[in-house]
Amino acid sequence: MKAADYLPSESQAEEDQYPQRKTAVFACIILFLGYTLAFVDRNIVALLVVPIEHDLGLTDVEMGLLQGTAFAVFYSVFGLPIAWAVDRYNRRNIVTVGVAAWSAMTCLAGLSQGFATFFLARIGVGAGEATILPSATSLIADYFPPEARGRALGFFASGIYFGSAIALIGGGLILHRIEGRQIQIPFLGMEQPWQVVLISAGALGIPLIIATLFMREPIRRHQKNRKSNNYATQVQGLLATLKSNPKALWAHFIGFTAMAFAAYGAIGWLPTILIRQYHWTPGMVGIRLGVAALIAGPAGTYFGGFLADRLEKANRPDGKFLVGALAAICTCIPAIILGTSTHQGVTFIAAVVVIFFTSLVWGVAPAALQEIIHGSVLGRVTAIYTALLNLIALGLAAPSIALLSEWMFGKNNGLGQAIAIIVPCATFIALTAFLSGRRAYTNARQCLDKLQ
Template identity: 60%
Template sequence: MAFLNPAQPPLAAGAQFPPRRQARYALLVLFLGYMLAFVDRNVVSLLVVPIEHDLGLSDLQMGLLRGTAFAIFYSIFGFPIAWLVDRYNRRNIVLGGVAVWSLMTVLAGLSRSFMSFFGARVGVGAGEAAILPSATSLIADYFPPEKRGRAMGFFASGIFIGSAVALIGGGLLLERLHGQVTVLPLLGALHPWQVVLVAAGLLGLPLFLAALFVREPPRLYLHGRTMAQAAQQSVGFFETFRQHPRAFGAHFIGFTALGFASYGATSWLPTLFMREHHWSALQVGARLGLMALLLGPLGAIIGGMVADRMEKAGQRAGKLIVGATAAALTIVPAIVMGLSGSAWLTYAAAAVLTLCISLIWGVAPGALQEIAHGAVLGRVVAVYTALLNLIGLGLAPPSIALLGESIAGKNAGLGTAIAIVIPLACGVALLAFATSMGAYRQARADLKQ
């Protein structure tokens, strides 16, 4: 455990948060880490057509590679990693995660079969399981409650900037290498899609070096106690859920359903434009990348700012209200996006959906900061990310592929499936949030006491 050495000594009671410059640098590195995680996770969505061609795969197999393989092991490794997050140096856990997922992305680029690709995606999921629990815990100790919404919103905007980098950068590289086989030292002959994945994985090296300069902040919940003393005096992991099942249930159901909607809609969007509207990989990458780059971060930051304003105004369920608003606003653009026969109307609907669904990505883990004790926060976030990835990422892409194929045959029907599945998921989220505001407020009050 030398690499995972325990955190710095605790702050004395009444001590201030770490210096602003230190907090901002850490937030920037965490943001870049989350951004790179989504580059490595999402660049595959741009590569569906060439991968299916070269490896002889179906939409269902690609759904398994993009979602299920990643999500299962992201979830499995998330729990032991989160246990470490609650006890040991979180900066070092982030470093380990960056190293693992970057290496596995390179190995995905070297894959020659479905099974080797599947194994590499499992490794990407295992590595990326480190980033969200670590960042949520670190940000809770770097920023006071009234500033966490914006901090988490900025961090969460890495989802969309990473997706944009994957689409734009991947599209440009694919276009440049179109029809060429690249021979690299030690790696041999690579198709263009393989070069894209290898390049994405190598971006982890400068991030790893930058993360070495992040300082581990004191854990504010200790207040002069040792970790063992704080653990004895705080509510345990399982007792946390038993005390407030409705609050945690609403959070997990609502935000997981919205994650399902988001992954289901966006994971097949590049394929939809290429297959139904005949856009090239370069056009898809540039247009969808620009959309993600502009609207995704804007929505995540707006969601965080609105939540902070509600916090200052005394609205203790503000983060759930943001989630409910996102669910309600996503339904109509999802239907239009799936059923429209016009490429540009589909694009406009996708833009509105991107802005609306992005409101949740900062407030979802941020809401857990307000109802889970710091001694168990990492593991609570791991439960959320496990559900989000198993159900949202793991089931949404193959579910839409299966429904589309059942409606219109192999490699077809994606738009119709999106128009059916996404509104249903948003309805589930809206119901979960609307019926549990009081329970969430009570959980916050009890934790404060």
């Protein structure tokens, strides 16, 4: 597409113009890098559980709180007010501040000397990262015309997998290179390998902060009518939507959140299991698991979307729920094998299969919500869903598995067995929600079609 394709005709009003293509593409690349870095800093702790526990004297339960709960609670808490600010203030500046905040907090996590300071640092990471998704979604809508937004948003969202893979592969390479040695860092002194990994991850934010300053704040395309969009009207519209098809909404919320719970629960502790049970080094785990995630994650997401589209063409309005049900069924057995196997090859293959099938729902979930929620309240309903997803799945999966393993098998034991119990329970809940909510979901789609 040529740059001229992004420019309006002379008869159009100035406020309807889109930035030139090179400006929009540059901004999209910066936002993609921001999302990638966010997932690097979010997921890097999973690779460092064993050395952090050793040096700081922490338990699996405490590490579960650091991996998920501290991050997820404050990501959700700050998400709504940040989304409000994105609708009103300079979004480029919000992104810049967010990158600076989560990068600095990742470095501070690397300097932590105990659970409390690490917990506070992870809170800061969650608060900072809450800026990137709403800001990028809004900016891309104003940088690109409708026919180009799908590709732009798809490119931006791929940062999830690149960030997760970079966290594992890059962290693994650093750990392998400096294994068993302390490193002198200027102005900070001698640091352990896991501290070097966290400080390095945080330092990646410095060039990105500078790059964001070169982004241009585009003209907002869809300013709302503030007289008709007063607070009372917003609340009434939102509440009416939540009450109109409650079974379909709750089936969606419960089903996709339970699948996310299964994904975070199984994969979050996988590096620790491979290190403890099979004596892999953190470097080996990072490189092998990172490559597997980079391949299986995008493949699963693409297959889930492809299957949903095929079901839609086959006139199955409940197709996205059926994809969710398939993901739940196909995740259960590999998760049990992952948790109970005593052979490292079998465990690793089972983990790759779990990554693939849990990835089926990541693209399907927001698309399913779009089909039953009117556009006037879709953003707020999506915010509620995202908050539930982060609080329950990301916030509780890791610590719940740690608590069960400690209760049944003792301190720092039985993570695999806990996964083999909890993950199948989560997939059963998801399957029940999807199958029981299919008819309500179909009815909700038909109701929305009549309104539009």
